[in-house]
Amino acid sequence: MSADRLKLRHLRCFLAVFRSGGISAAAEALSLSQPAVTKTLKELESILGSRLIERGRGTAKLTIQGEVFMPRAAACIKELDRAVESVMAADSKMEWHIHIGSMPSTETSLVPAAVSIVQQDVPAAVVRISTGPLKYLATMLLDDQIDLVVGHMPALDQMVGLTFEHLYVEPFLFVVRHDHPLASARPCDVGALKKFEMILPENSPSDNAHVARLLAAIGLTDDITDRIVAMAPAFVRAFLLQSDAICVVPEGMFMRELATGELTALAIDTSHSLSPVGVILKEDAEIKPPIEVMRRAFHAASKNREKPGRWSAPD
Structure with a gap:
């Protein structure tokens, strides 16, 4: 006897006859004809080489071999049903949830595109998003308060206990409103920047390695007071x-506004400020299915960033 010849229909048919007490009732429960149920039972008995059910007029009774086989067949079907239920539960609002941390640089671009992809693949997914600076999000990640972080690569001294999965690189820009006094300057006079108020991501440029490199490269120092x-x-x-x-x-951060012309980047060479963007995980994190789905969504979304409809979810 080879178990490879056994089919689920054999087990389900056998259990239906046992539970209903007869061929006719089992056929009705399975939405099959009586001859189909009888044929399936005979196939099962032929595979096992033993008679499992004594058939009488309108009744069916387990043989000794059937009594031995029944609980194991029932356990097999029960485990299979549990496996199917667990997969379905992974897509339910009760089970499929993920908490991601987004740095401001990805909050308005990569994250919305990736979440759209996830919603297409798992309509019942619950995605919770927390935003903030790297230090805040990294602490939450290490404390298991969030599942992953997406944003710019941390400095090496901030990577303790973390891993970084590269997606793409992008520059830092000097951004202003479209009709700013310096907007049309080609090239822009770097010395004129000090005449205007600056919005910086940290208290001083030296607090952010990428900004520090950019300002140093164009001749601006840490003495920006306004x-x-x-x-x-x-x-x-x-x-x-x-x-x-x-x-x-x-x-x-402002890719859409730059594309529509609502905001504009000053004509200053910032190519030397390229910074890696990626997914940050806890070093010993268990990669559960929701995390893997979210990671793949970030990769899919990042591939669209250079297309005309930037950051749109793929077809």
């Missing part, structure tokens, strides 16, 4: 549109 410390996209956008302030931000 500044606002902010990275909340909604506030920065609103303040830029109503003032002559200049903001130093990653390209992805």
Whole structure:
């Protein structure tokens, strides 16, 4: 006898006859004809080489071999049903949830695109998003309060206990409103920047390695006194549109506004400020299915960033 010849229909048919007490009742429960049920039982008995059910007029009774086989067949079907239920539960609102941390640079671009992809694949997914600076999100990640972080690569001394999965690189830009006094300058006079209020992502440029490199490369130092410390996209956008302030931000933060012309980047070479963007995980994190789905969504979304409809979910 080879178990490979056994089919689920054999087990389900056998159990239906046992539970209903007869061929006719089992056929009705399975929505099959009586001859089909009888044929399936004979196939099972032939595979096992033993008679499992004594058939009488309108009744069916287990043989000794049937009594031995029944609980194991029932356990097999029960485990299979549990396996199916667990997979279905992974897509339910009760089970499929993930908490991600987003730095401001990805809050308005990569994250919405990735979440859209996840919703297409798992309509019942619950995605919770927390935003904030790297130090805050990294602490939450290490404390198991969130599942992953997406944003710019931390400095090496901030990577203790963390791993970084690269997605793409992007520059930091000097961004202003479209009709700013310096908006049309080609090239822009770097010395003129000090005449305007600056919005920086940290209290001083030296607090952010990427900004520090950028400002040093163009000849600006840490002595910028007229500044606002902010990275909340909604506030920065609103303040830029109503003032002559200049903001130093990653390209992805205002990609849509730059594409529509609502905001513009000053004509200053910032190619030397390229910064890696990726997914940050706890070093010993268990990669559960929701985390893996979210990681793949970030990869899929990042591939669209150079297309005309930037950050849109793929077809």
